[in-house]
Amino acid sequence: MNLRKFLFALSFLLTIIRLSATAQRDSVALTTIIEKTQNYTTGHPIEKVFIQFDKPYYAAGDTIWLKAYVTAGLHIPSPLSKILYIDFINQQGILLNELKLQLVNGMANSFLPLPLNTYKRGDYRIRAYTRWMRNFDQAYFFNRTLSIGSTESNQVIPRITFKNSISEKTARIIADIVYKDQNGNPYANKKVNWRVMSDDQTIEKGRDQTDANGKLNINFLTDKVSALNTATVQTDLELDDKKLINKVFALETTPPDVDVQLFPEGGYLIDGIRSRVAFKALKPDGRGIDAKGNVTDNTGAVMASFDSQHLGMGVFAIQPENGKTYKANFTFADGTKTSIDLPTPRDEGINLSLNNSDADTLGIKIAANEAFFTRNQNKPFYVIAQSNGVICYAAQTNLKSPVYAASIPKSKFPTGIVQVTLFSVKGSPLSERIAFVRHNDLMNLSLRSDRQNYGRRQKVKMTVSAKNKELPAEGSFSVSVVDETLVPYDENDETTILSHLLLTSDLRGFIEKPNYYFNHPNSKTEADLDVLMLTQGYRRFSYRNIVSDRNPPITFLPEQGIEISGILRTNTGIPVSKGNVRLIIPDKSFSTQTQTDMSGNFRFANVLVSDSSKVTLNARDNPGGSNMVLTVTPFVTPPTSIFNNQTGYIANIDSAIHPYLENSLKQQNALNKTHTLEEVVIKDKAAPKKVSHSDFSTLQGLSIVADHTINGEQFKGCPVFFQCLAAQAIGLTSDGNNLYITRDYNAGTRTPVAVYVNGMATDYNYLQNINSDAVESVEIFLNDGLSGINRATNNKGVIEINLKKQPKGEKISKEQLADLLPKGYLVEFVPGGYDATRVFYAPKYDNPAAPRAGADLRSTIYWNPSIITDKTGAASFDFFNADGTGTYKAIIQGIDKDGNLGWYIYRYKVQ
Structure with missing residues (x-):
């Protein structure tokens, strides 16, 4: 289905508006809501991404195999986007790899090796999106946590548990780590060096010994609370042969106790109106825990009793009385107890509730208390139900009695989430509820x-x-x-x-065991799914914004192919209008040309380029072309915020997937035996001294050893040097055209890092013209030592980019020197075409x-x-x-x- 057909079909669906039999004549307000919703949906169609992996978890050294599906509207293969981005992000928020896939009929497949030197034991976030999806909330990108285990020999299998207590100013960190071997035998009475690190900052460290059961206890108090969000617990277990086994764990900052949340149906409690209240009880790891208890009023009288029905979720009913307060008293499966206050009931209000127990109809009930009914008797109210942005039902009724009930045939809705909203005559949402409608219409x-x-x-x-x-x-x-x-x-x-x-x-937040609701659906799963709808957030579609015309701006257009764009300026910074820019793809013998607009911008759309093809942009063919500078627009990925304690991760990977890791180790050992080579002794001269910051007087005063060094080989073949630098710079975060120290950036400090190339201060535009293959190394300093650079330049931290030296003994001609220096009018790079499969x-x-x-x-x-x-x-x-x-x-x-x-x-x- 092409784009025109898709938009036509979508518009046709939006015009099918059903009114109930009791609905009266449409009012202007109802028509306005419907029209604005239709305009919003037509102009903001929703794309969704799903990825199937060959396995649910992996080991370092494995290869991930995947297929991506991108849909729009009612799950048809999307005609909007032709490119999908898949990011692989570690627990510190660092983007380790990015796949760019060409979508054909909304689908693509690929693979990703997990080399041992890059992917360590831990949990990784897989994030997938199209450029069009970036116009909306990142919460609706495809996000999944993949666990990668370790296959190291003589494997030590640890289990860590936390009992932390964290406030705004101080944190008590308590961690128990139990070390066992592959047969379950404890590593008793072993010395352990441990440290808690956040980026390169040591929060706490110590040296202790495991007990007879192989348990190590870590217990300390710190005031570095903000740093804990990025912290890891690193331990070195000393074995009998003095060998140290290193293990790294993400530090959990979740509450130490069970967390309980209450969700009144329709949004709030109202005096005199009997309402259902759903609850969700969560363990510190974010997963549900069984609970039971009762609700008491301020006199101690029991008003309701309850038991959780699924994964810590349940529901009870209560009719609040004016002047009374209420508490919900919980007893959890682990024996702990807590009491929390119910939300304060409103003195006056109207509420909407749903009955989803019937297979064919969705029951709607609108209830107003006496105070609200007296003030609003005979006034019109509206009920609108939408699914996937399409209004499937709209009705108007006058408030003639305190309670109004109606039934909507479920045949009006597709399978999926339905959002039902009650509006006032002014178009203001008053109460809302979501439900899941299931038809027997799956393939x-x-x-x-x-x-x-x-x-x-x-x-x-x-x-x-x-x-x-x-x-x-x-x-x-x-x-x-x-x-x-x-x-x-x-x-x-x-x-x-x-x-x-x-x-x-369509839901915010983590959904525990999502396939439970589809694996073997029955009356129990339907009831549990309805409680999930009562407890889970849904904010993809906000009527408040639509009615008030606060629609998200369209910043990113759907991509139909790879685009190369940028700006042409003179070397004094003035944009060149109507300037010629030529694009050449040598390995395809392809060449084309375009002109810049009045602001110097140029654009080549739908460029057919393979993954490793080099592209040349040349603006020499202009009057004064040798004095012009081309700048290529980089593709800036969405922020890769830290996902420490991402719910759904596996804290103790090695023990949780032990059978798989044991088999993976056998595979790797067999492969290593197959590829064993005879030892070869090579006699040669010592390698020449590498270029470093110490060779440049402007950088005197920096530490002798950089905090991090990136070998130039890691940039080989990189399409845009700055992008690869941002991806590999440990301890730094990229935002816009600058790099920042991650721990300061996360704390709200936005002071960029100073950047030097061969001892010369540079900026982002200069980095655009660096040939990645010419880079010897990159040195990262998280502080400027005694150099005074940061104070003089108002920066924080220093990056030194060392370019390769010309071999000694070779004379450099003027022509060779000119070739070595970047030419502003000429840019050669590998734009990063579609990843191969x-x-x-x-x-x-x-x-x-x-x-x-x-x-x-x-x-x-x-x-x-x-x-x-x-x-x-x-x-x-x-x-x-x-x-x-x-x-x-x-x-x-x-x-x-x-x-x-x-x-x-x-x-x-x-x-």
């Missing part, structure tokens, strides 16, 4: 194998069947087959195309009984992101099992051309 997707039981390395033939109701469905699907013995995982905890596109993509390697065993050359230890047995069903809704594929025995699990999910979603799990045995 009937299934997998079947030619047998149920197989032998090791035996060939498996699978067939796919996809139907929309009874009609064949042509669609695109991704399939992952894993050895479930090596990769155990709770299906309820998975993020699937159903749970994400229909549920979590490759086919997942799966061995073939034509004769499974033949002698085995080596063990097949694969955990991902098969991965195929491009399963396409034909006009009959069928597809087939085959692969060979590995050596692992037990249960193999095949997961297929995807979308058809009409936006119907499908997900299915199939298991078979290997003996």
